[in-house]
Amino acid sequence: DAKTTQPPSMDCAEGRAANLPCNHSTISGNEYVYWYRQIHSQGPQYIIHGLKNNETNEMASLIITEDRKSSTLILPHATLRDTAVYYCIVRAYTNAGKSTFGDGTTLTVKP
Amino acid sequence: DTEVTQTPKHLVMGMTNKKSLKCEQHMGHRAMYWYKQKAKKPPELMFVYSYEKLSINESVPSRFSPECPNSSLLNLHLHALQPEDSALYLCASSRGGSDTQYFGPGTRLTVL
Secondary structure, three states: OOOOEOOOEEEEEOOOOEEEEEEOOOOOOOEEEEEEEEOOOOOOEEEEEEOOOOEEOOOOEEEEOOOOOEEEEEEOOOOHHHOEEEEEEEEEOOOOOOOOOOOOEEEEEEO | OOOEEEEOOEEEEOOOOEEEEEEEEOOOOOEEEEEEEOOOOOOEEEEEEEOOEEEEEOOOOOOEEEEEEEOOEEEEEEEOOOHHHOEEEEEEEEOOOOOOOEEOOOEEEEEO
């Protein structure tokens, strides 16, 4: 699986959009970008994933650059409950379920 | 419903004890996983079961023994653990080995 690079920490004001970047410059054509988050001491929660098109669901939007070497997770209106560690994972569809988590970004939403 | 349940939530055991962690899902998923997470570190994959057969073992010590009795259940048997094995143990499941994984809340294990 391709390696991902994320900033270790970010702050965001409550009610504002949180934009979390992820670099995956060695991504292969068959690798998806997945985003999970982990609120303190809980299990990781799936957020969204995509291959090359931008994706949106009820939780967030995922913007993938045209060259697919980086992506941004957007939480449109961050709340205090969005404070968590956010993990960007790149995984091939055919890798039998192996997921390698990077160090993630600790997002702190402040009132 | 994307719920994966894990029991117990907390477990304290001595180095000579034998204990088991249990994971259950009723989503019809055919792949199940065990991860280990140390404090302030990302989860690390331990085992993958696909269609009730062990498909990946990430060189985990034999004191950890996984078992998949049926497609809904996954156990992790623990024996002769060391204090450094203290961690959050996470279970996950997915429709197939390559699909989105859904995680349980984890079991916080302390080895004395």
